[in-house]
Amino acid sequence: MRYSRRLMAFIRIPGLALLLAGLLLCFFILPAQAHAILLKSDPAKDAVLATAPSQVSMWFTEDLNPASSTAEVVNATNTRVDTKDAHVTVNDPREMIVSLPAKLPAGVYVVVWRTQSSDDGHVLRGSFHFSVAQADGTVPQVSSKTIPGTDVLGSNSATDASSGQLDGSSLFSFLMITLVDIGVVFWVGAQLWHSFVLQLFDTQEVEQQRADQRAIQRFERFFAVPVLVLLLLANLGVLIGQGLALSDGSWSQALLPATLQGLVLHSRFGTYWLLRLAVLALALLLAVFAALKRQRPRAIDSTLSWINLILALALLIAVTLSGHAAAVNGDLQIFAILGDWLHLLAAALWVGGMLYLALIYLPILHSTTLPSRSRILLSTLAHYSPLALAGVIIMAVSGPFNAVVHMDTFSQLITTAYGRALSVKTLLVIALLVTSSLHVFVYRPRLKKAFASYEGIGSHPDDKPEDTGKHPFLALSSEIKVLENKLEGHVTRLTRILRWEPLLGVAVLVCTGLLNVFAGTLLPTTVGQTTSSQATVVKPFHGTVQTKDHKYTLNVTVSPNRFGTNVFTVNVLDSKGQPDTQVGVSIYTTMLDMDMGTDAINLQPDGKGHFSARGI
Template identity: 30%
Template sequence: MRRVLLFSIVLILSVHHAAPLQAHANLQRSAPAANTSLSSAPDAIRLWFTEPIEPQFSRITLRDSTGALLTTPAATVDAADAHQLILVPGALSDGLYTVVWRVVSAADGHPTEGSFAFGVNVSVNAPTSQVITEVVIPLESVGVRWLNLLSIALVMGTLGFALFVLRPVDADVLRYAAVRRLLWGGWGLLGVAGALVLLLQVSLTAETTLIGALAYPRLGQFISSTTFGGLWLARMALWLLLGVCLLRGWQWAALATSAALILAHSLFSHAAAAQDTTASIAGAWLHLTTSALWVGGLVAFVVVLWARRSISETAITGRLVAYFSSYVRVTVAALALSGLYAAWLHVGSIQALFDTAYGRALIVKSALFLPLLAIAVVNLLLTQRRLNAGEAVWEGRLRGLVGIEIALAAGGILTAAALMTAGSPARGVIALREALAAEAPAEGYFGMQTVNDQMLHLEIV
């Protein structure tokens, strides 16, 4: 466990080598530029995004000044630059045109969309160079992400507790039927979460519901042609391997397989959008791994305490508390250090912390650590001593305290984490707001945008 803490310290010390990231695949620039008037029709419309995009699930459409959709070939991603989406519109007559785009990030799978106008031999006035709206992610997305995090924690944390806490006290770990049930329950839930994560990503990409994703006709193509699909297949293969390890009682191999599964998860996350992906993905992996070891360890601890409630061995329970306290110190220290790195990478400023949904979720997540740390101090300084002194009443109090920790960690912290993974990183949101605000002129407005498949046209002179 000390190696985990050492790794996190090294990661923090190397933080200056990692570049901050943006918020999903936002439009960086275009040719023609937004709101420009051209003397001749463009041969191609080119859009550059802040992240690589999925070729099969990104598009550009073109509408004329009446809002009518023009017939054009499908947009394609440049073979030499995965950040660039190209539409060849054909011959365009003089007039106003609106470019409407929707892309899916190949880094984290989040969709974004927007629009902008340009003219051919006509002037264009607009308040901003581009109209961008972040695609609203439904509440069910948070639920699926929470279930996914919980299932990872149950497996990883139970294995960590069994190997680093329970085994030093009682070598015959698997004689605890409760531990076996928790492991297999976590493994089954992890499989269910894997299926739901696939349906969620399909629903976001294909603009459908979770139920609709079940009947999505391009599901096979989605799995075989996208970055997410490849990593999802790797995840499910690791899930099956994990089941074999649990069946054979290979606990260390199961722990390593769980760590590899978490890496597959981290490779398709906000961290994958950073310019220095190695450091950011390593940080994301460490943060999720230590979170899982801690939260899942709490669940395993209370399950073992409940299974031992009829055994009058307060000294052994005291030893469990001692080992678990050491286990928690290492995991929480690594969790805090990797969390500071993630906050720098994804937030970066006080303004972003308070003015974005991501930042506010981070505040809630951080605030929940305070009562958890207070309970940990009580267990370390008081509960352990009382149990070592043979005061059996403290076994019941310990179960209650750990139960409170589980409620705060699984109910509060994991929910906040799910909200953060479902939304845009705060640093990128602030950067995008500032860029749009800086481009607003003082006069005129012309713009069109699609809402529920309807083109809205607004002109102010």
């Protein structure tokens, strides 16, 4: 009866926690895109104006952090000509305006912009130019090699290693993000162990009770405080990494209080980053209390365990809401965030649990006798298996869903650094599954069988072996010794594979860090990009694509479809096949042969459903 009640609690509590997390996620949902990408501008890209504009207005695909999103306008000599008042408008957090002086002379002008997503903190840079014609209608000719702007706010490309290369600032961000992932998974996994393995399945076996208590004490004395301190420092490093992305790798600029304050106080990323720190600070206080007050009543132990479990779930929510999933398209955002949260929970159940088993539980079994070690190991693994299985199932479901949400085509698994990192992560997960299957279906049953044989003969010392011509006592001792050696071999093999599993899990988390850093490589692709193998064909390219919501069909033409300047023409048809003029069309191009960043081309309408512009 007691076991049944505990089993029902084991089933109900994770369900309630999942429901609570889902409600919290729904409460905090805000629409977003993948990056703050330039959607359109006024003046438009490559526009030739008869009169000088009074300002440049730009609209982006998601809310901007007003403290770190900016723009500058320079002329052909790389001299800044704007009034230095670039700002995000109050009424529209996706619009940025920079004013220009009156009577701007004729010439070519470059607008260089930098945006930071208010949701996940990702930074994007880009530029475009427009021209002001002279009185006779002509435009001063400027060589494309002398067009300035690339050194005003940094290179015209996305940060976060969107080119698939890790520079100094991206490497630092990767290390900090990976430390956060590993620390969170390990600490949350430890709380799940304490609540659902060591306490929920309380046993009457004295040896098992002692081992469980020693495991908790080992974690509290040697791991809890250092891990939480490391997490606090790594989270600060994540914020500094955002500052490095904004300052183009300048440590002095990234560490300025104004830079850090802008990141924290003017974006949703900063809000949830503060929530991370609040949860970690509270957990650290509890960890210090537990380390100092080792002799505690059982009721306090149970209360601390459940408070830490609630903090663990809150930490997973805060990490998810400040991650890449929070910047997915609004229609899929709730599913992306919930999928990301479940993926983190699965990693804590599976990888975090294995880390706890290898670092905390297995070392305390060294001082026990071989029979006790075998009995405790088999019992503990049986209690942990439901959690590990739940982690495997959730990861198997949430992993492919996350890939579908963040990626548009299977080709991105090869053509983008994000996709390649995801492919390696998938292979590592498969290797982890194979390793786990070996220990569950091969090594553990063999140990169980060997232990049953050893315990059977050891519990009947008066049984007489068959007459072998030797003294019965010597024959029995010899048989016990053989079974003991066999049992020890099975224990050694099982513990060895249990130590290898967490290493594969850590490798998976390293790939997760790369996915976060390389998220910028999933910038919108163009038809020309996905058909780069046809670039050598000297004839116009014609293709048809459909939007994800199936509301629009786009007939795309690229002419002459070769290296250099091309004319991009798009015909937009609505769901009824009629031309639609009430839309805006932008194309994003990326040079595959070298890192030239992502270029945005805003196509101009002709009022009949056709949009066209020249671009490289």
